[in-house]
Amino acid sequence: MTSFREFRGTEAWGVEAWKAMCRVREKSPLIQCITNFVSMDIMANTLLAAGASPAMVHAVEEITEFTALSNALCINIGTLSPDWIFSMKVAVARANELQKPWILDPVGVGATTFRTEKCIELIHSKPTVIRGNASEIMAVVGASTGSTKGVDSTQASTDALEAAKELARIAQCIVAVSGAVDLVTDGKRVLGVSNGVALMQRITATGCAVTALIAAFVAVHPGRPLEAAAFALALFGLAGEIGNEKANGPASLRVNLLDALHSLDEISVTSRIRIAQI
Ligand SMILES: Nc1ncnc2c1ncn2[C@@H]1O[C@H](COP(=O)(O)OP(=O)(O)OP(=O)(O)O)[C@@H](O)[C@H]1O
Ligand SMILES: Cc1ncsc1CCO
DSSP, X not given: OOOGXXXXXXXXXXXXXXXXXXXXXXXXXXXXXXXXTTTHHHHHHHHHHXXXXXXXXXXXXXXXXXXXXXXXXXXXXXXXXXXXHHHHHHHHHHHHHTTOOEEEEOTTTTSSHHHHHXXXXXXXXXXXXXEEEHHHHHHHTTTTTTOXXXXXXXXXXXXXXXXXXXXXXXXXXXXXXXXXXXXXESSSOEEEEOOOOGGGGGSTTHHHHHHHHHHHHHHXXXXXXXXXXXXHHHHHHXXXXXHHTTOSSHHHXXXXXXXXXXXXXXXXXXXXXXXXXX
């Protein structure tokens, strides 16, 4: 097993990540997001900066038509309420009926019974990818009940590796854990991504934003959700690194990260992406 401290990527992954980025820009997938109020702005701007097309559509009256138009669906339980849960379930059923990928962000799961129950119900409808921080992923599998502190993680992503693999096997989906090292697994294979800067945690909803970016990458890479999720995490992390070169704190990092994501070029991506099979 690769030691996390010795973590190094290979140029081959960088080349693949660049091709994936080009594909998102070329196809501009339409991503329907049913997400929390806090994340709507950064999520939509992240998708636009990457070349995808966002739509925050949650009224149940529109879902049957709109989910059919979308290339992928992003579901986020951050500011949950019963009527939104109903919309989420209708959208997920429609996405499954039309065999469109859907991605779940289990924000704050484990913090309350309502949130946990609704999250588990959604997972029963077979998401393509679940992306959470370490506490969230551990809470979902019950590996660490009570360790979720609001919506932020109290655990390192590496602590959640076994929980992520177990969840991927039980839910038969890809599980991504964000953190200093992002981990992506199908229950057997594990990809690690070490791009990013710690200051990204001090901007609200960067995790939500990268989940939507995963949806965009999965949408244009059918049959390759494991790699697509790793590419999205790596490119978002790289945009954070490049943005951080000009930033003075979280507010300017937010702006510079979006600028960097929009301007990612072949040389930076092929030389600076750090993905490795673990
Ligand atoms: N210590 C770190 N070093 C580098 N990158 C990090 C670090 N922690 C988080 N990140 C990056 O920040 C982004 C958000 O991940 P994080 O785990 O903070 O999500 P989250 O807790 O779900 O966030 P939110 O709930 O605010 O949306 C990811 O791209 C992740 O790779
Ligand atoms: C702060 C916050 N509260 C509910 S959702 C959210 C955005 C980060 O997940």
